[in-house]
Amino acid sequence: MSLIGVDVMHQGKGLGSALMRHAVDGIDKQGALGCLDSSSPRNVPLYERFSFEVKEKRHYGESAEIVAMLCQPE
DSSP: OOOOOOOGGGTTSSHHHHHHHHHHHHHHHHTOOEEEEESOGGGHHHHHHTTOEEEEEEOOTTOOOEEEEEEOOO
16 A cells, blocks of 8 residues: 655645656556545546546545545556
8 A cells, every 4th residue: 555645835736646647657567456545525636637537435434535546557
């Protein structure tokens, strides 16, 4: 399991896209299925740009909505 994130002070500078490109390149090289859980609906369009598709939305107790996403290798 890996976690990535961008500090709020540095968001909007393309860093999240660079991190995602690196992660997706690794997924493609391994021929693996990529999966992620997003706790922020704001990030879903970013992940969709990297071929991740929403598969499930769920809540755990009173937590924020969690969006489960998958990406097939190219």
